[in-house]
Amino acid sequence: MTALLPLLILMTSAVPAVITFFLAEDSHRLRNTLNLAGAVLKLALIVFMLREVAAGTVYETRLNFAPGLYLLLRADALSLLFLTLSAFLWLLTTVYAIAYFEKEHDLSRFFGFFSLCVAATTGIALSGTLISFFIFYELLTLSTWPLVVHKQDDKSLAAGRSYLSYALPGSAVLLIAIIWLESATGPLEFAMPHPLGGLEEASLRAIFALFILGLGVKAALVPLHGWLPGAMAAPAPVSALLHAVAVVKAGAFGIVRVIYDVFGIGLVAQLGVGLPLAMLASVTIIWGSIRALQQTEVKKRLAFSTVSQVSYIILGAALAGPYAVIGGLVHLVHQGLMKITLFFCAGIYQERAGITRIEDLGGIGPRMPWTSVAFSLGAMGMIGLPPMAGFITKLYLGIGAIEAGAPWVVAVLAGSTLLNAAYFLPLLYRIWFLPGNEDLPVAPAPGLVVPAAVTAAAALGAGLFAGAAMSPLGWATLIVTREYMP
Amino acid sequence: MSLILPLLAAVPLLGAIAAVLAPRAGKGIGLGVAIVLLAALAVLVGGLNTPVVLPLGGWEPPLGIALRVDGLAAAFLGLAAVVMTGVLIAAPYRGAGREAAAFWPLALLLWGALNAIFLSRDLFNLYVGLELLTLAAVALAALSGSAGALAAAIRYMVFALMGSLLFLLGVALTYAAHGALDLAALPGRNPQPTDALAAGLMTAGLLVKTALFPFHAWLAPAHSGAPAPASAMLSALVPKASFYILLRLWFEALPDLGRPGFLWLMGALGTAAILYGGVMALRQARLKLVIAYSTVAQIGYLFLVFPLAGGGGAAQPWAAGAWTGVVFHALAHGLAKAAMFLCAGLWLAAAGNDRIEALRGAARATPMAVFAFALAAISLMGLPPSGGFTAKYLMVTSAFAAGAPYWALGPLLGGLLAAAYLYRPIAAAFAPVEPELRPVPRGQQAVPLALALGAIVLGLASAPPFDLLQIGRPEAAARGVE
Numbered sequence: 001m002t003a004l005l006p007l008l009i010l011m012t013s014a015v016p017a018v019i020t021f022f023l024a025e026d027s028h029r030l031r032n033t034l035n036l037a038g039a040v041l042k043l044a045l046i047v048f049m050l051r052e053v054a055a056g057t058v059y060e061t062r063l064n065f066a067p068g069l070y071l072l073l074r075a076d077a078l079s080l081l082f083l084t085l086s087a088f089l090w091l092l093t094t095v096y097a098i099a100y101f102e103k104e105h106d107l108s109r110f111f112g113f114f115s116l117c118v119a120a121t122t123g124i125a126l127s128g129t130l131i132s133f134f135i136f137y138e139l140l141t142l143s144t145w146p147l148v149v150h151k152q153d154d155k156s157l158a159a160g161r162s163y164l165s166y167a168l169p170g171s172a173v174l175l176i177a178i179i180w181l182e183s184a185t186g187p188l189e190f191a192m193p194h195p196l197g198g199l200e201e202a203s204l205r206a207i208f209a210l211f212i213l214g215l216g217v218k219a220a221l222v223p224l225h226g227w228l229p230g231a232m233a234a235p236a237p238v239s240a241l242l243h244a245v246a247v248v249k250a251g252a253f254g255i256v257r258v259i260y261d262v263f264g265i266g267l268v269a270q271l272g273v274g275l276p277l278a279m280l281a282s283v284t285i286i287w288g289s290i291r292a293l294q295q296t297e298v299k300k301r302l303a304f305s306t307v308s309q310v311s312y313i314i315l316g317a318a319l320a321g322p323y324a325v326i327g328g329l330v331h332l333v334h335q336g337l338m339k340i341t342l343f344f345c346a347g348i349y350q351e352r353a354g355i356t357r358i359e360d361l362g363g364i365g366p367r368m369p370w371t372s373v374a375f376s377l378g379a380m381g382m383i384g385l386p387p388m389a390g391f392i393t394k395l396y397l398g399i400g401a402i403e404a405g406a407p408w409v410v411a412v413l414a415g416s417t418l419l420n421a422a423y424f425l426p427l428l429y430r431i432w433f434l435p436g437n438e439d440l441p442v443a444p445a446p447g448l449v450v451p452a453a454v455t456a457a458a459a460l461g462a463g464l465f466a467g468a469a470m471s472p473l474g475w476a477t478l479i480v481t482r483e484y485m486p
Numbered sequence: 487m488s489l490i491l492p493l494l495a496a497v498p499l500l501g502a503i504a505a506v507l508a509p510r511a512g513k514g515i516g517l518g519v520a521i522v523l524l525a526a527l528a529v530l531v532g533g534l535n536t537p538v539v540l541p542l543g544g545w546e547p548p549l550g551i552a553l554r555v556d557g558l559a560a561a562f563l564g565l566a567a568v569v570m571t572g573v574l575i576a577a578p579y580r581g582a583g584r585e586a587a588a589f590w591p592l593a594l595l596l597w598g599a600l601n602a603i604f605l606s607r608d609l610f611n612l613y614v615g616l617e618l619l620t621l622a623a624v625a626l627a628a629l630s631g632s633a634g635a636l637a638a639a640i641r642y643m644v645f646a647l648m649g650s651l652l653f654l655l656g657v658a659l660t661y662a663a664h665g666a667l668d669l670a671a672l673p674g675r676n677p678q679p680t681d682a683l684a685a686g687l688m689t690a691g692l693l694v695k696t697a698l699f700p701f702h703a704w705l706a707p708a709h710s711g712a713p714a715p716a717s718a719m720l721s722a723l724v725p726k727a728s729f730y731i732l733l734r735l736w737f738e739a740l741p742d743l744g745r746p747g748f749l750w751l752m753g754a755l756g757t758a759a760i761l762y763g764g765v766m767a768l769r770q771a772r773l774k775l776v777i778a779y780s781t782v783a784q785i786g787y788l789f790l791v792f793p794l795a796g797g798g799g800a801a802q803p804w805a806a807g808a809w810t811g812v813v814f815h816a817l818a819h820g821l822a823k824a825a826m827f828l829c830a831g832l833w834l835a836a837a838g839n840d841r842i843e844a845l846r847g848a849a850r851a852t853p854m855a856v857f858a859f860a861l862a863a864i865s866l867m868g869l870p871p872s873g874g875f876t877a878k879y880l881m882v883t884s885a886f887a888a889g890a891p892y893w894a895l896g897p898l899l900g901g902l903l904a905a906a907y908l909y910r911p912i913a914a915a916f917a918p919v920e921p922e923l924r925p926v927p928r929g930q931q932a933v934p935l936a937l938a939l940g941a942i943v944l945g946l947a948s949a950p951p952f953d954l955l956q957i958g959r960p961e962a963a964a965r966g967v968e
Contacts, residue, residue, distance in 0.1 A: 021857075065948045069879060109853070131879070135870035142864065152849075152918040161913065168905045171869075172898050175882070179894070183886030 005049060006073035006126050007061045009083070012042035013090075013122055017115035023108045032098050035111055039091040042122075046080070046087050050470070053080055054478065058191075060128065071135065074128030074191060077479040078260075078329070081472070082125040082253050085333050086245045088458075089340055090118045092451035096344055097237035099447025100351065110150055114237075116143040117246055124250050130178045130188050130262065133254065137174070137218075140250055141167045147238045148231050156233040166217050166227040174214025174254075181207050181262070190261035201271060204263075208273045211258045212280075219251025219314060220307045222284040229303040236347025239299065243306045244340035249332060252313040256329070260484055265320045275406075278318035282412040284311040289419035297356050298346045301423060302339070305382060308416065309335045316397055319409065324400025325484060326476045327393050333472035334381070334389035337459040341378035344452035345371050352444040358427060363436015370449045372431050374456035379424040381459045384417050389462035392473055487533055488540040490526050491553040491605055494563060497522050498598035505590040509582045512590030516574040519594060523567050523601075531560050537958035551668070553605040556958025558813060561951060562604045562730055565817050568940060569722045569824045570597045576828050576933040577715040578835075585629055589716070592629070596622035596719055603727045609657045609667040609688075609739075612731050616653065616695065620646040623724045626716040627708040638707035645694055645704040649728075653691030659684035672739040685743050688735060695728035698789060699759035702782045706766075709781060710774035714831020717774065721781045722824040726816050729788050736792070736967050737809070737960040744792075744967030753793035757896035759786025764903025773833065773840045773911055777826050780866060780907065783900055784819045787881070788812050790893055794884045796966015807887070809963035810955050811880025817951070818873025818941045822862035825937035829859045832930055836923040845914040847921030854931035856915045861938035863908040865945070868901040873944030876952075 016038035023031050049059065059075040075083070097114065101107055120143055123136030141164070149160035182188055184198035196204060217224045228248070232239055242248065255277075259268055268274045288308025295301040312335065316328015348371045349355040353364060365372040381388035394413055401409035466473040501519035505512045530538070537556035546552070555563070574593065579586035599618035606612050624646060628639035661667055663678040675681075697705040709721045736744065763783025770776045794808035830840060832855050837844040849856045861872075868878035878897045885893040944951060 065876065065945070065952075069876065069948070106850075135875075138869045139871070142869065146916075149913075149916055152916055154918070157913060157916065157918075161909070164905065164909065168867075168902055172902055176894065176898065179879070179882050179886050180891070183883055 002057060002059050003061055005045065005059050005061075006075050009042055009045050009049070010073065010119060010122050010126065012038045012045065013115050013119035017112050017119055020108055020115060021112040025105065025108055028103060028107070031108060031111055035094050035098075035115060036091075038115065039087070039094050043087045043091055046084055049075055050080055050084060053077060054470075069131060070129070070187070071132045072128030072189060073123070073126040073132070074189075075126060076191065077475065077482060078256070079125045081329060081332060081475055081479060082249065083122060085249075085336050086118060086121045086125060089241070089245050089336060089455070092454055093237050093241050093340070095447055096240070096347075096451040097235075099445045100235065100237055100347065106150070109146065113143050113146045114241075117147060117241065119143075121246050121250060124253060128190055130182065130190075133257065134171075134175060134178055137250060137254065138171055140246065141171060144238075144242065144247055148234045148242075150235055150238065151233065153233075159227075159230040159233040162230045163227045166224065170214050170217030170224070172214075173210050177207050177210035177214055180210070188262060190257060196263065196267060204267070205271050205273060208258070208263060208268075208271065211262075212255065212277060215251045215254040215258065217251065218247050219255060219310055220248050220284075220288075221251075221280060221311065221314070222287045222307065225284070225288070225307045228307060229300055232299045232303050236343060236350065239303075240340045240343035240347065243303070243343055244336040248306060248310045249336065252310050252332065255314050256317045256332075259317050259320075260325075265484065268320065274318045274320055278315055278406065278409065281311040281315035281318060282409065284308065285315065285412060285416045286419070289416055289423065293419060293423045295423075296358055298349065298358055298361070298427070299343075299356065301358065301427075302342050302346060305342075305420070305423070306335075306339060308420075309339065309382065312393060312397060315409065315412075316400065319397075319400055319404045319406060321400045321404035322480055322484075323396050323403055325480050326473070327396030327398075327400050329476040329479060330389075330396065330472050331393040333476075334393050334459065334462060337455050337462060338378045338381040338388075338390060341374050341452055341455040341459060342382070344448070344455065345375035345378070348444050348448050348452065352448070358430065361427060361430040361436075362434035363431075365432040367436070368444065370453055371444065374449075374452040375431065376428050377456040377460055379428055381463070383420045383424055387460070387463045389459045389466075389472070392463055392466045396473075487530065488538050488553075490530050491538065491540045491555060492542075493526055494523060494530075495598050495602040495605060497526075498594045498601065502591045502594035502598060505594055509587040509590070512579065512586060513574070513577070516577075516590050516594060519597070520567070520571040520574055523597075524571060527560075527564055527567050530555060531564060531954065534560055534954070534957055551606075551608045551611060554607050555605065557955040558730075558733070558959070559604045560957075561813060561817060561955055562726065563601060565726070565820045566597060566600045566604070566723055569718065569820055569937065572824060572828070572933050572937045573715045573718050576718075576831070576930065584631070585713075588625065588629060589713075592622050592625050593715075593719065596626065596724070600723055600727055603730065607669050609660060609669070612734075613650070613654055613657055616728065616731070617650055619724060619727055620650060620695070623720055627712045627720060629713055629716055630711070632711070634707070635711040638704075638711040642704045642708040645701070649691040649694035651691070652687050652694070656684045656686070656688030656691065659687065669734055669739045673742070677742075681740070682743060685735070685740050689732065692728045692732045692735070696725045696732070696788075697782060697785055698755055699762050699782065699786060700755075702759065702763070702785075705782055706775055706778040709778040709827075710772065714774075714827050714834060717778075717830075718824040718827035721778065721827060722820040725781070725785055726820060729785070729816065733791070733813075737795070737962040741960075741962035741965075741967045749792045749967060752789045753893055756786040756789030756792075757893070759783060759789070760896040760900035761786075761903070764900055764907060767907040768903065768910075770907075771841055773830050773842055773845065774827070776842070776907055776911065777823065777830060780826075780904065781819075781823060783903065784815070784823070784866065787815050787819075787877070787897060787900065790881055790885075790896060792967060793890065794881060794888060794893055795963055796888070796968070806956075806959060806963040807880045808884035809959070810952060811877045811884065813955055814873055814880065814944070814948070814951070815877035818865050818877055818944050821937050821941040821944065822865040822872075822874065825858050825862040825934040825941070826866075828934040828937065829855045829862075832926050832934070833923070836926050842911050842914050844922075845911055846917040847919045848915040848923060851921035851923040852926050852931055854928060854935050855926065856912070858931065858935035858938040859915075860912055861935075861942055863904070863912065865938070865941035866908065867904040868897065871945045872942045873948065874941065876945045876948045
């Protein structure tokens with residue numbers, strides 16, 4: 001069982017994906033059942049696995065491609081952090097997407113690639129070697145493209161082109177980094193302690209930089225973030241998934257893996273590459289916030305907010321003090337919960353009320369109360385107001401920064417919080433306090449509102465019950481105490 | 487089991503004769519040959535643990551000539567069988583018209599010539615196989631009979647004959663110096679001053695036939711001017727045969743003649759081919775020309791085997807990474823390229839022309855063909871999981887392990903260029919218009935899809951072909967040509 005479970009979890013997304021491609025366009029019921037069943041089964045398997053991994057079990061599946069080139073699926077605590085998030089949010093996004101599209105065309109293609117995209121994310125979470133990671137990372141690139149261009153209009157095709165012209169060179173750089181490193185060390189497993197002594201320090205620094213460059217494209221590190229705002233042309237469920245779990249998180253997760261499981265914090269400190277990375281992340285945090293402030297469209301503002309928020313994860317990982325790492329890891333989950341809420345709601349505003357611009361948001365709050373409450377919770381979390389999840393992140397990052405001897409980071413966090421407030425509070429003000437257009441339709445479908453409400457509640461709960469052992473914070477603490485700072 | 491070997495070449499040749507005599511039954515004969523050969527190869531590959539040798543007429547080399555199947559030969563025989571089966575199923579020729587009457591015998595003749603080359607161990611036999619192959623290939627390039635196709639075919643023939651001539655000169659010099667033509671006998675020869683000249687002539691001839699940059703001028707018009715099923719064979723298989731002879735020549739017969747300058751030149755020409763072919767493919771407006779220039783680029787990868795073979799650090803759990811990787815590349819490219827040309831043929835028939843804009847809306851009209859084209863593109867770009875990725879991984883790893891990372895530049899940039907030039911047809915297929923394509927039956931779209939899936943499976947299950955290639959692997963593949 002321990003050898004099969006990771007593969008089984010991968011299959012719960014991959015098998016529905018393959019079947020969905022072959023379904024007739026009008027077999028809506030079968031397609032929806034299949035996708036929902038896959039998502040529920042996956043979540044159940046993961047919950048089972050969470051308990052076992054907490055108790056110390058290790059799950060491994062190994063598939064040989066060629067000597068030295070093997071696919072290793074391995075569930076450790078860090079895998080499960082990302083895996084649980086993606087499984088939970090995928091289930092909700094599937095519910096949302098079914099309600100969002102109703103009976104549009106090309107849905108078999110859409111849901112096929114949608115499931116494939118989640119399968120790729122699952123694979124990224126479970127990858128136990130650099131090459132396994134790379135394989136799923138590329139699968140993610142390829143399976144997201146049809147989702148980005150799904151509407152098939154000129155704007156989404158341009159977004160798709162821009163996405164690939166960032167992502168593919170990024171992957172090529174990542175491959176160079178992996179192969180350069182492995183040409184001296186042999187295949188690298190994340191779980192094994194491996195001395196990287198065969199290479200000189202200068203080479204190791206260059207390899208680290210290539211890793212950051214390759215992964216930074218997906219993680220939208222400034223100046224590699226150009227594709228992300230354009231990708232907003234995709235349908236709302238895709239944007240939600242892209243910004244919360246799939247693409248940007250894959251990049252951030254990869255950077256965490258590289259720092260902790262490939263180089264190791266000792267070597268990162270010895271090479272002196274942690275500080276430049278932390279500074280790059282800080283620049284991204286501030287720059288993303290400033291750009292968000294300048295946007296007039298809701299989804300664009302959210303997109304630049306993602307650029308900024310994802311770098312919290314990288315900042316925490318780069319600072320490398322225990323508290324900072326916990327803060328970064330837990331933000332992987334927190335940002336996902338909060339951002340997906342915001343995108344779910346932005347999608348409802350756009351599809352059901354025709355609102356894309358911030359200035360048109362006036363008075364929508366009373367007309368769509370559930371949606372607007374969820375949106376407000378997400379926005380307050382992003383600002384970092386207690387008791388939302390975002391507050392926990394900033395608290396841990398702040399303590400961690402001081403602990404790691406980088407007090408300037410506290411100024412970055414404070415500045416970012418002010419900017420977050422500056423670009424989110426006007427939205428909340430318009431939503432709740434300005435008079436609006438009385439003709440606006442009301443009562444979006446429950447399939448749209450319920451997922452948003454659930455993720456908003458989860459973002460609130462992750463903050464309120466942060467002290468529980470199985471909260472995101474509890475799990476992040478477990479990762480750090482068990483694996484990185486024993 | 488060794489008695490299967492002559493059958494592999496004889497059955498397609500007999501089929502070709504039968505197809506001449508009974509032109510109306512061409513398709514039936516072709517498919518019959520395909521079934522027999524697939525079954526024979528399944529038996530052969532399934533039981534292959536050590537190389538199988540059959541001395542013809544019972545005379546051992548160097549007196550007689552022998553047929554031999556090792557892992558390398560089995561892999562190419564298998565590639566030819568899979569691609570030819572797909573092409574023969576997809577070929578739309580029926581009845582006794584001029585094209586139909588010519589297509590089936592020529593296709594089977596081409597297959598027989600390919601198999602003869604893959605089985606031969608003797609330079610003169612290889613020459614005969616190569617001539618037979620050229621004959622069939624030139625005729626197939628001219629099949630449509632249009633003025634453009636005839637001009638392209640004539641240009642092809644001029645290059646090909648020049649290549650044959652050079653090769654034959656080299657063979658003659660070798661025979662004059664050593665009195666032996668058997669590949670296995672040549673490593674132990676008594677070195678002669680003419681050896682380098684002979685090897686150079688043979689190599690030059692084969693380079694022309696393989697269309698390595700700068701000898702590529704004939705390839706794009708010939709491959710794009712032929713009917714799609716013929717293009718699939720010409721692009722996927724024919725250049726591989728002359729490259730196969732190059733591998734045999736340098737890694738088995740004459741590895742001692744390798745010089746750093748020569749190896750470097752091969753690698754540099756290969757890299758130039760990758761870049762030139764990619765840029766040219768990017769500039770074409772017709773789909774078949776894009777695919778043909780892509781072949782020019784993909785052939786370049788193969789020549790990286792010369793500088794990279796033998797490069798490998800102690801850290802690698804395999805030997806002969808570059809050699810195996812290059813063969814993987816040849817196999818993956820064969821499958822993917824055949825799939826692409828067959829797709830192009832379907833769209834040409836459905837739209838009336840093969841301009842890239844004509845593909846607008848194809849994603850809705852021919853979803854399976856677009857999917858097949860995209861899968862083939864993934865392999866050509868070298869993205870995982872595909873045979874193209876396994877190949878690129880092995881090559882690039884060898885480049886870094888050999889301390890020569892600049893040889894990784896070609897495969898990496900080549901992948902990005904491939905993404906750029908293959909993106910255009912795929913994006914066009916997704917364009918938001920009602921397709922103007924005539925409907926294409928699903929059965930016809932299934933053939934390229936199966937071939938493209940083959941290129942993907944080659945990466946997903948690369949362990950068995952990897953192990954197969956190690957059977958009877960020449961020593962120089964791990965040590966390098968020097």
